[in-house]
């Protein structure tokens with residue numbers, strides 16, 4: 394595909410586009426007759442097709458990495474992407490796909506099957522590797538043979554690493570923020586607790602709740618569990634301590650309800666925000682995908698898989714992350730060919746520091762990734 398064709402098939406800068414990438418047989422055996430991937434883009438693919446960067450979102454993220462003309466709302470990595478920013482969109486053509494199995498435009502459990510019914514409980518078990526294989530088909534359609542860089546944090550980091558392991562010839566450099574080579578037992582354990590919270594909601598109906606009440610309580614509980622792991626004990630203590638929320642009394646009852654501590658109100662707020670924007674089935678599918686993350690699966694071992702990575706790595710961690718521990722990033726860096734520093738984001742808030750403070754690493758990213 395030539396750049397000329399591309400320009401005509403791409404939407405205006407930033408508008409959400411959706412492409413059909415065909416049927417897919419999933420790693421675990423399930424099948425979909427037709428998969429669509431949604432994506433946003435920034436900048437312009439050059440004639441040689443060699444200035445493309447793929448940005449992969451985290452668990453509940455979406456395609457909106459940064460503000461665009463079409464959608465001026467700030468994105469989740471606003472500071473990293475845009476004119477003059479570390480990923481300079483005057484220079485790079487950036488693609489951000491929504492992961493299959495989610496609920497931001499790509500095919501997911503709420504999408505209709507060929508008869509028009511939501512897939513629901515029949516949506517196939519999805520792995521990070523499935524997502525990457527489908528994203529490669531999107532790249533084919535956009536005329537991108539090789540990405541200069543694939544970059545992401547948390548589950549986006551897992552996708553970036555999987556890209557480098559699955560398609561070594563198609564990734565020049567890979568940036569993995571706040572993620573190791575495989576989900577650890579504790580990360581799997583936190584994931585399971587979140588999935589159970591949703592499945593035990595009386596409205597879950599085995600995953601076929603569309604058209605009826607949504608298992609919002611379960612999703613809200615899952616988000617509360619998750620959000621605690623995304624922050625730190627120190628941050629919560631300094632920020633909220635034992636303060637009651639407003640006029641509420643955590644020691645008293647009013648209208649048969651105990652008043653809340655501030656931190657409870659904060660978690661309620663985080664839960665509500667996710668419930669308002671996310672499908673519980675998609676949360677389960679993506680959480681299971683993240684639990685399945687293991688770059689060594691089917692490749693001998695993690696060490697063998699990583700020894701074959703040819704992309705230049707940029708490994709980053711948040712110093713206070715208690716979910717994706719910096720030592721896991723060190724293990725990853727040590728197993729990749731060559732000598733690699735782990736770049737540290739200094740933040741007291743924990744895992745979410747990869748979202749709030751990635752600009753700290755702007756200079757190191759420019760240098761290592763050749764941006």
Ligand SMILES: N[C@@H](CCO)C(=O)O
Pocket residue numbers: 451452453454546547548623745748
């Ligand atoms: N807050 C992020 C953290 C997951 O890494 C999200 O919801 O995607």
